[in-house]
Amino acid sequence: MQTLPSLPDTAVRPDRPFSTPAVVASCIGFVLIGALQSLYGPALPALRQEYGLSPSGAGLALSAHFVGGVAGVLGFDRAFGRIGNRALLGASYALMALGSVAFAFSPGWPLALLGALVTGFGFGGIDYGLNQLFATGFGRRSPAMLNILNAHFGIGAIAGPALIGLFGADRYPAVFTGFAVMAALLLIPLGGVRDRHPGGLPADTAAHPAVRRARRTAALLTVFVVLYVLHVGVEAAVGGWEPTHLEAVGYSATLAASATSVYWLMLTLGRFLVAPLTLRWSEPAIIAVSCGGTALCLLAAVQPGLAPYAYAGVGLFIAPIFPTGLPWLRRAVPAARRAGALVIAASMVGGVAAGPALGKVIELFEVRAVPAVLFVLAAVCLAATCWLARATRAPSQASGGPGQPLG
Template identity: 35%
Template sequence: MARDTGRGNPECDVRDLIKSNLALLTVSIASFILMGAGTALYGPALPVFARSFDIQIGTAGLLISAHWIGCSIGVAAMFVVGARATPQWVVALMTLGVGLMALGLGWPLTLLGAVLFGAGYGCATVVFNPRMLRAFGARGPAMLSLLNATFGIGAIGAPLVFVALGNDPVLSFAICAVIGVVITACAGPAGREASVTATASTMPFRLNLPMLVFGAVAISVEACLTGLGPTALIKAGLSETAAAQLLSAFFLAFLAARLCLMVVATWLPAFTLFTLALLGACASALIAALWSPGVGFVGLGFFAGMFFPTEYVTATRKMGDNPKVAPTIIGAGLVGGVFAPLIMSPFLGAMGPHGFFWVTACVTGALALAALANLRAMNS
């Protein structure tokens, strides 16, 4: 008999849902913490890798694109693998990636590590997000916000650990690898729960190109902020240590936004929140460009934290619950995640001290205007 997920009973005790899906919830949260930590290390590690491997900062920025290319490969693979993918093997793939980066044996192997970590990251987003939505039924959107909020825990802690270890990316990535090994070893029961939720009934697939474009551009902004933001702060006159600490503050604000969504999402439609996040991001980027890069960057963290959950919920509602919907939504975002840092990295060195933030303000401002024009259609 299929397990009652609470979909038909809004008053179902959330404690019962957590108990019946405890392994899936625990491994999902631990995996998202690892994803946040690994991703947050890229930014402060770039200047160190540039010196260690004797490469230009623009070349070091390719590490961000390598990660997102790996994500794209992982998401594409999910179209074929689908429900057969288990939490255990996607976490193992992430662990292999951070392990290679921890070896520090050369730039090509470091890039390969970023690709593998990204591939596991991409698979994990497709494995965990839709299954958490289905497993918790009516509580699914709130639990999805909670899950994505835990990404910020790893993202906040990783830069602080990086600084505490003397700005050493090898040791920092090695810690992530050890954590990944532990999660992989404990992920077996979660795979059995995931296989149950993955077989839930599905709706037809309905392609919504405008929503995919919104997601692609928004995630491109997020990818540039997390990957290139610390370098932009250094160009604006801050030290490497200050930039790493501000990245932690960025992700603290990121985490706060996703926790706020657990409450605010019951008051306003998801696309309305997405539009407000874009407007806030534009205002924060202008603050960074005109007044204080640090304050503006932290503000960008808050509003960027709202991008994915609000975009994902809107797109899922518009496109249905077909197994191909999640990889399509996430794949569209990865298009921006791959190409935006690839395009921005070579120009970062030639931009003025605040050029990165001016570009961010223009992109988020233009997207916010487009979102306002489509507000009624996306909320209907």
């Protein structure tokens, strides 16, 4: 019986944290968390009717989910390395399953909010845990694998509302229950996850001067956080305010809704398309092009005739930033495991704050100002990326090719 714990690792290559079936299961896990996050909005009408809620009261469900997500990222970061990878991911899937069932069948709104909070906690654990393992487990292929992994989040985000539309908002308990069952089933392939991935920080990262210079480390981490908060804020704001902006400039509600669906589709497609490019180009180069393209598309969206197409371009360009930046962050910032948790948690905060913050801006100006405001944020992201590229470029790489890693 003493050999049983080591058996699951026999299917895992010594240099990888996952077997092939576990990689597939991880992608399904990201479909799951993408779908769960996207279910609350379409279910709002049924929630209001069932519990007698105001619009703001019903919206607390998504807020509770994100609060749980931030707590899950930070909580599991504390446990990462102290408990095995299987235990971390298994607990996360179990919490998502329990929380989803609790949300679906709670007799009262406070218990439903608790269910959303628990679901979010598991969501944060999966988001952090799989991003962390993919960022460290595939060598030069890590940026490509991270883009593929996060593209599956987009598939789930598209599929979730589609399922609510198919079955009806009043049947949201059945949809949440279905995803709870999926979360429970994903416990099975965890045997293909290496419980302890060998090695810590790469040797080149450990030797980087930033390890020994706390002020430089703090500056790098601060700019990475700014990049993540703002770009996720732009991503969420376009998804939330694109329909309102398009209707304000003369498009029908049907076309505005369709254009927003295309935006999310392009965001998902962009991550698949950039995966092979990460094998030839450095992360800073890819992110700089992404930020620049996002800014130009938002500038084009100021013109009503170009707006629907420009927003689709935003989805395509902004797609690679989140997953491609994590391996770069790991090499650039000492103790990158903790840094990764901080930027993922900060990005969640950015996504939550984007809607209300942009709403306040619109109150001061008008909804037509949405793309101009977001253009400014994208331009700041580009400036942050350029600063980080210069700050993390080693002297010996000043004349290196685009495919050479930094750090």
